[in-house]
Every structure is written in C-alpha cells, then in structure tokens.
C-alpha cells in the first residue's frame with residue numbers, strides 16, 4: 001500500500017513536473033523532428049545528421065548506438081528563413097557523430113526533450129580503401145513525378161548502397177510555395193536519406209535567393225556552403241562541383257575563380273603518389289553536362305563549365321591534367337554515356353574503348369523523375385555518344401577494386417530492368433596525355 005502511494009505520488013510528480021531529466025519550459029507545438037537526412041562528414045566514419053523543426057527546441061540531440069541507443073551527442077540549430085514573400089522559417093538542426101566504428105550498423109533517433117523522431121539506422125562503411133563501394137547516382141528528382149523514388153527507397157532500406165549521389169535539381173523547386181515544396185521533398189526522401197549518406201551538388205533549380213534552400217538544407221563537408229567539396233570512400237575520391245557558378249554569375253564571378261582554384265588544389269592532392277596509390281579512382285559529379293546529345297541544343301551547349309568564360313577557368317583541361325576517370329552529370333532528363341572523350345574527340349583504349357581509356361568517360365543521368373518529364377534526343381548524335389535512353393531511371397555504380405569499376409542503368413519504365421552496363425578497367429591512373 002505504501003509502495004502504491006509512493007509510486008502514485010512519483011507518477012503524478014513525473015507527469016506534472018518532469019522531476020527527472022530536462023523539463024520542457026514551454027508548450028512547443030511544432031517541435032517534432034522531420035526531414036531527417038544524413039551525410040558523410042570530414043571522414044567516412046563521421047556521420048552528419050540533419051533535420052528540421054518549425055519551432056525552437058532549444059537543443060539538438062541524437063541518441064544512438066550499436067543495437068541499442070546508449071550514447072548521445074548534442075549539436076546545434078540555425079534559423080533558416082526562406083526568401084519568399086511569407087518568409088517562412090524553420091530551425092535546421094545538425095549533429096555530427098564523430099569517429100564511429102567502421103563497418104558497423106548503428107541505430108539512432110534525433111530530437112529534443114520536446115519530441116523525438118522515429119528510429120532509423122545507418123551503416124558506417126568499412127575502414128581503408130579495399131572494399132567495393134556501391135552507389136546510387138541520379139539527378140533531377142522532383143516532388144511531383146519522382147518516378148525512381150520507390151525503387152531507390154526499396155534498395156536503400158535493403159542496404160544496397162553505401163552512398164547516394166543526387167546530382168542537382170531537387171523538388172522543383174525547394175523554394176516553390178514559400179519553400180513548402182522543399183519541406184515536402186525532404187520528407188519524401190527521408191526513408192532513404194535518413195539511412196544512406198545523401199551527397200549532393202547544386203543544380204539550376206536551386207538558384208533562388210543565392211541557393212539558400214540548398215545551402216541550408218544540405219550539410220556537405222568543407223567550408224563552401226555545400227557548393228563544392230570532396231570526400232573519400234573506399235578506392236574513390238569523389239568530387240562535387242557547382243556548374244551553376246558559371247551560369248548564375250550575378251551571385252559572384254569570384255565563385256568561378258574560387259571553385260577553379262579549389263578544384264585544382266583538391267585534384268593535385270588526390271594525385272599525390274601516396275594518395276592516388278591508395279585511392280586510384282577520381283570521379284567528379286556536377287549538374288550541367290559538358291556533353292549531351294538531347295534535341296534541345298541550347299541545353300546541351302553547356303560549354304561554360306567545359307571551356308570557361310572567355311577561354312579561362314574551363315574545367316575540361318583539369319580532367320585531363322589530373323587523370324579524372326569519370327564525370328557524372330544530370331540536368332538533361334535522360335541517360336547518356338560517352339566513349340572516353342576530350343574536346344569533342346574520342347580517345348578509346350587500344351584493347352577496348354574502356355580498357356585503359358585515354359580520356360575521361362562522361363555519364364549523364366538526369367531521369368530520376370520530375371514534373372518536367374523526360375527529354376528526347378536528336379537523331380544524329382556525335383561519334384562520342386555511346387548509349388542513350390529517354391526512359392525514367394537511375395544509375396547504379398560499384399567500384400570493385402583498384403582496377404575495375406562498373407556502372408549500370410536501371411530503367412523504371414521497364415520495372416527496374418537494367419538497360420545499359422559497362423566496366424571501366426584501368427591498370428594505371430594518372431594524367432591523360434593527348
């Protein structure tokens with residue numbers, strides 16, 4: 001009886017006053033975490049967790065662990081105000097989980113004393129360079145008509161990917177309807193982006209208010225507002241660039257120069273003998289292609305990032321100088337792969353086009369699905385065009401080891417059938433010479 005009264009008193013005390021533990025100091029009506037997504041931090045065993053609440057939760061916490069959530073790390077939030085007429089605001093929270101155990105599956109939830117997310121998991125990749133990296137790669141996925149989304153969710157939840165690369169153009173657009181479309185899109189991708197590091201680059205659809213929805217919602221490594229950065233994963237050095245700095249020059253011509261100088265330095269470092277020996281593959285992704293054979297010629301002549309403005313700061317010579325193995329683009333709502341290519345000329349390998357190719361291989365994969373449908377091709381493509389499809393879909397990528405990488409194109413119009421696949425085989429990775 002005494003025990004009963006005691007537990008009754010304690011129960012009331014707990015319910016009323018939250019005696020034990022941090023107590024909410026105000027009635028928070030919009031403190032439920034949403035739009036949860038993760039990314040790699042400065043190294044592959046640092047995982048950055050990002051989410052939104054519409055009210056200030058005063059704290060940003062992630063509880064996590066191996067099997068059970070017995071650890072906790074705190075982070076911070078920033079107030080993001082959209083540039084639209086309603087000036088809608090939200091708190092974007094970031095927590096960095098550092099020095100996690102390699103090759104280990106963690107569970108986590110994110111939130112505060114005012115409310116927690118459901119529980120998710122992620123897997124920290126293996127240590128070192130010698131393991132097969134599996135990626136999903138695509139661009140141009142919108143809030144409406146996101147044809148590939150259910151396929152991607154299915155594969156992500158069955159642990160088929162170590163990383164996802166979204167090569168620009170999100171939501172259509174993240175700022176639309178005072179950024180409500182951005183919120184909805186971030187909720188849509190949560191089932192995959194909360195589990196698998198979702199690495200991004202900006203596209204033209206992100207340009208509003210100086211890319212502010214993009215820069216605030218995605219937390220990529222490095223200091224440059226997620227516009228350009230690189231990260232290492234297994235045998236690959238991935239580099240994300242903004243092709244948009246060449247087109248939205250009103251936000252600052254200096255961004256072209258900053259990115260160019262940064263890229264040159266980054267690629268030079270990746271080419272230091274000890275680095276290239278460990279991580280031989282260099283793959284760059286950016287939004288607008290240097291080459292494509294869509295019927296919309298204006299869109300395909302995205303020459304500024306390739307040749308530069310007035311002949312300076314063009315990026316294609318850097319691809320040769322630093323032996324970039326493959327470059328992945330989107331923007332065209334289609335899939336296209338090229339033969340090894342430089343300055344409009346094909347440089348096949350001698351024992352097969354992709355066996356020790358003598359120039360970078362380009363892939364355009366922008367058909368994940370959006371309200372602008374897919375793009376048709378012109379009827380007589382240039383000699384560099386190797387395969388084309390205007391169906392909806394996405395690309396799967398596996399870096400098997402130091403000599404072999406594999407790409408394949410999933411066609412969702414054909415219920416997930418693989419319509420194209422190819423290997424790039426290289427005995428040596430170094431500068432290309434013409």
Ligand SMILES: *[C@@H]1O[C@H](CO)[C@@H](O)[C@H](O)[C@H]1NC(C)=O
Nearest residue numbers: 028029030031054055056089
């Ligand atoms: C909480 O969020 C709602 C919805 O965005 C907003 O209308 C309200 O002003 C916010 N309250 C506070 C105290 O921030």
Ligand SMILES: *[C@@H]1O[C@H](CO)[C@@H](O)[C@H](O)[C@H]1NC(C)=O
Nearest residue numbers: 210215224225250251252255
């Ligand atoms: C746009 O944002 C970038 C970085 O996010 C910044 O360097 C640049 O100065 C900004 N431009 C303007 C015009 O505000």
Ligand SMILES: *[C@@H]1O[C@H](CO)[C@@H](O)[C@H](O)[C@H]1NC(C)=O
Nearest residue numbers: 339346347348352353354383
């Ligand atoms: C490159 O190789 C492919 C595949 O073997 C071939 O179809 C194409 O004609 C070659 N191009 C050149 C310019 O050698």
Ligand SMILES: *[C@@H]1O[C@H](CO)[C@@H](O)[C@H](O)[C@H]1NC(C)=O
Nearest residue numbers: 399400401402403404405406
């Ligand atoms: C690299 O991977 C390819 C494809 O799986 C395989 O054929 C080759 O033997 C591997 N090479 C090494 C050195 O393991």
Ligand SMILES: [Fe+2]
Nearest residue numbers: 169203204331
């Ligand atoms: Fe685009």
